[in-house]
Amino acid sequence: MMPFKEMSRLDKLIHEPARLSIMSALEACSMAEFLFLQELTGLTKGNMSSHLSKLEKANYVLIGKSFLRKKIPQTTIQITPTGSHALTEYWKQIDHIREITKQWSKETNIAFPG
Amino acid sequence: MMPFKEMSRLDKLIHEPARLSIMSALEACSMAEFLFLQELTGLTKGNMSSHLSKLEKANYVLIGKSFLRKKIPQTTIQITPTGSHALTEYWKQIDHIREITKQWSKETNIAFPG
């Protein structure tokens, strides 16, 4: 069993820490504002913006632009079913990797103890 | 509670999938040869070499060069206590993040149900 090749198949769009935090936050809220999300994650605006663009391009999030009282721009972000599924799969994959790594480790330590 | 900023503190040297697979493999074997490790991880030689250099510079692995029958070069790699500790901490951090995210998620869903 070769668990290690599995790691290279991790969804890199989600694996990146900034995006992992965005996706995790969005999974918890049904909808979030740009600035709220920024505060939660501690990212700069520029950073937030570009990461969100990537997530949007992959259809992991839905971005809506509206105006508060027809004046102040407000960007709201939601996770899509696709994104939610991808996040779930990501954690499943992490769990799977850890499990089979542990398993392989046990076998190997019998072969090469100490 | 703001779990999401924690993610940006993940040890990036370990987080990178290629290196995570190297470190996981090394944690299982007490010592591994370059080529064995390459086969396990599915990385190219160039890739292996540069990732190992980075891990060595951080003192996460110990690289030893010897010659088989005084002829064929053989590189052996071991994880160091520092590296082993870093890997353990990495998984701990992942667990912690997941846990507090789940917690935060629960709270948030009470505030914004549906």
Place this chain on the structure above:
DNA sequence: GTATTTAGTTTATAATACAAACTAGTTACT
């Protein structure tokens, strides 16, 4: 009417993952 703030986007830079090209030595072939 100018200055500052708000809510983002775009651009530029610095880091880095990756593979291709290279090195140094070994074995195979004729």
Place this chain on the structure above:
DNA sequence: AGTAACTAGTTTGTATTATAAACTAAATAC
């Protein structure tokens, strides 16, 4: 003996990308 091809890596170049700095557009303050 001499050349070709293989082995075990390393170094170099390229392409991607994470990040922050600079910019935009509109609103409010003075």
